[in-house]
Amino acid sequence: MPRPTRAELAAAQDRTIADVLGRRGLEVLFCGINPSLYSGATGHHFARPGNRFWPALHRSGFTPRLLAPHEQHLLPDYGLGVTNLVARATARADELGDDELKAGGDRLRELVAEYRPQVVAVVGITAYRTAFAAPKAVVGAQAELFESVRVWVLPNPSGLNAHYQLDDLAAEFGQLRASLG
Numbered sequence: 001m002p003r004p005t006r007a008e009l010a011a012a013q014d015r016t017i018a019d020v021l022g023r024r025g026l027e028v029l030f031c032g033i034n035p036s037l038y039s040g041a042t043g044h045h046f047a048r049p050g051n052r053f054w055p056a057l058h059r060s061g062f063t064p065r066l067l068a069p070h071e072q073h074l075l076p077d078y079g080l081g082v083t084n085l086v087a088r089a090t091a092r093a094d095e096l097g098d099d100e101l102k103a104g105g106d107r108l109r110e111l112v113a114e115y116r117p118q119v120v121a122v123v124g125i126t127a128y129r130t131a132f133a134a135p136k137a138v139v140g141a142q143a144e145l146f147e148s149v150r151v152w153v154l155p156n157p158s159g160l161n162a163h164y165q166l167d168d169l170a171a172e173f174g175q176l177r178a179s180l181g
Helices: 006-011 037-042 053-059 069-078 098-115 125-131 166-179
Strands: 028-032 080-084 119-123 140-146 149-154
Touching (some): 006 037, 028 098, 037 069, 053 166, 069 080, 080 098, 098 140, 119 125, 119 166, 140 166, 149 166
Antiparallel strands (some): 140 149
8 A cells, every 4th residue: 555645644533443243243343532533535544554453463463464554354264343533534633622522422322222342442542531431440440331331441552652572461361352252
């Protein structure tokens, strides 16, 4: 896939990208914070070079090979889906308001009620805390259920998240995978 130009990235501001949901009863519905401008320009989730979502997904055993963002349509074949708390693309997640995150949390609950995954996994602890009024939430399984669906929080896979290196991210994703049985 060719890299978007500066003009294409600028034009992607506030663009939305489609959810990858497939069928009801997915094993895991991953929920990002919101698309980056790069994702908005390409139409693919976690598309920005340096984002570690796809490598962590593979290293943790969710996929048999490393998928590229343009292969996101294959996720339902592995029992996986992807959505975002906030649909609009921004340069940085801190451009989102608390109200947007909370509204996104309501929308996520609706998706979970409709699609009934085994687990919904929010990637981004700070966004999760805001969206669901859970200021003390930590990475991992949450006590709260969404419509009887388990909730898991994973670290943000952005390359800007220096707290987690790829091996650490893959380990966290791996704990989620192991919890599926």
